[in-house]
Amino acid sequence: MSRAAPKKKSTRKTRKAGRAKRGLFDHLADGIRWLLRLFWRALAIAFLVAVAWVGLYRFVNPPGGIFMLQEYRRIGSIEREWVPMERIAPVMARSVIAAEDANFCLHWGFDMSEIRRVIEAGSTRGASTLSQQTAKNVFLWHGRTWSRKALESGFTLLVEALWPKRRILEIYLNVAEFDEGVFGIEAAAQRYFRTSAADLTPLQAARLAVVLPAPKSRDAANPTQFLRNRTASVMDGAATIARDGRADCIGG
Numbered sequence: 001m002s003r004a005a006p007k008k009k010s011t012r013k014t015r016k017a018g019r020a021k022r023g024l025f026d027h028l029a030d031g032i033r034w035l036l037r038l039f040w041r042a043l044a045i046a047f048l049v050a051v052a053w054v055g056l057y058r059f060v061n062p063p064g065g066i067f068m069l070q071e072y073r074r075i076g077s078i079e080r081e082w083v084p085m086e087r088i089a090p091v092m093a094r095s096v097i098a099a100e101d102a103n104f105c106l107h108w109g110f111d112m113s114e115i116r117r118v119i120e121a122g123s124t125r126g127a128s129t130l131s132q133q134t135a136k137n138v139f140l141w142h143g144r145t146w147s148r149k150a151l152e153s154g155f156t157l158l159v160e161a162l163w164p165k166r167r168i169l170e171i172y173l174n175v176a177e178f179d180e181g182v183f184g185i186e187a188a189a190q191r192y193f194r195t196s197a198a199d200l201t202p203l204q205a206a207r208l209a210v211v212l213p214a215p216k217s218r219d220a221a222n223p224t225q226f227l228r229n230r231t232a233s234v235m236d237g238a239a240t241i242a243r244d245g246r247a248d249c250i251g252g
Contacts, residue, residue, distance in 0.1 A: 054158040057138065058167060065175055066141045068183055075180065079187040085170040085250075088185055088197045091238060092205040093169055094247050098237030099209035099230075101130040104169070105249035109160040110153075132156045134172040165249035173197075177215045178208060192220045206234040 061082055072078050085093070097104045103111050109131040118127045128136075135155035140148055159168060178188035185197040185208070193204050200208070204220075210230045211218035218227060241247045 050155065050158060051162075053139070054155065055162050057171065058163050062138050062171060062175065064183075065138045067137060067177075068175065070141070071177075071181060071183075078181045078183055079191065080174075080183040081186040081190075082174050082184065083186045083197050085166060085173075088170075088173060089200040089205060090251075091202045092185060092197060092200050092208070093173070093250050094238040094242055095202070095205040095209040095234050096169070096173065096212070097130070097247060097250075098241055099206070099234045100133070100212060102237065102241065102246065104130050105165055105246050107131075109156040129156075130172050131160055131168055134168055134175070135159050137175045138171060166251060169250050176212060178211055178220070180216050182215075188220070202235055202238065203231070206231045206238065209234050 064080070068078060068080075101111065103114070107129060109129060111127060111129050114127045114129075132152055135158075136142065136148075136152050139155045140151055163171075174184040174186075176185075177183055178185070179191060182188055182191050188208055189195050189197045189200055189204070192208065193200070195204070207220040207223060207227070210223070210227050211220050218224075220227075223231060
C-alpha cells in the first residue's frame with residue numbers, strides 16, 4: 001500500500017497538467033474567435049462605409065481622386081472643370097464608349113467576353129471596362145497590385161449597383177486624364193481645340209478618346225499615323241453604336 005501513494009500523486013499531477021493544457025488551448029481558441037469577430041466587424045464597417053461613399057457620389061460630384069491629388073502634388077497644379085452630361089457633346093460620350101468599352105451598356109461592370117478574348121489571344125493589353133476605370137480613378141490609386149485590383153472589383157460592383165450608366169460615364173468623363181495635369185473633358189477640349197465639351201466635333205471627340213490609354217505620351221492635337229488610323233476607327237465605332245443601340249443607356 002505504501003507504494004500506491006506515489007501513483008495517486010502522479011495521477012493528480014497528470015490531471016492538473018491536462019487541465020492546464022486545456023486551459024491554454026481554450027484561451028487560444030477564445031483569442032482566435034475574438035480576432036475573427038473583430039475582423040468580420042471591421043469588414044462589415046468597411047463595406048458600409050464603401051456603400052455610403054459610392055452612394056453619395058450618385059448625387060454629389062466627386063472632388064477628384066487619389067491619382068489626381070498625387071498629380072497635383074507632383075506638378076503643382078492641374079486643369080479641371082466639371083461639366084454635367086448635358087454639356088458634353090453626345091458624340092464625345094459615344095466615342096469614349098467605342099474606344100474604351102464597346103459593350104458598356106450591356107455588361108454589369110466586367111466584360112467577360114472581352115476578358116476571354118484577351119486571355120485567349122495572350123494579349124498584354126487590359127480589358128478594363130469604363131466602370132472599372134471610373135472606380136479606380138475616383139476611389140483608388142493607380143497600380144498593378146493584386147490588393148488594388150481586388151478593391152477595384154469591389155468598387156466596380158458597387159458603382160454598377162448604385163449608379164445608372166449615364167452617371168458612370170458622366171463621372172468618368174470628368175475625372176479621366178487627357179494630358180499631363182489635364183483632367184476631365186472640358187479642360188481637354190479647351191487645351192487641345194480651344195472649344196467647349198458641348199461643341200466638340202466627331203473628329204475632335206474621337207481624337208480625345210484615343211489618347212485615354214496613354215494621355216502623357218499621346219497628343220490629340222498632333223496625332224501620329226497610328227492615332228490617325230485609330231481615330232478613324234473610333235469615329236466609325238461611335239456611329240455604329242449609335243445605330244445599333246449600344247449607346248441607348250446614356251441617352252445617345
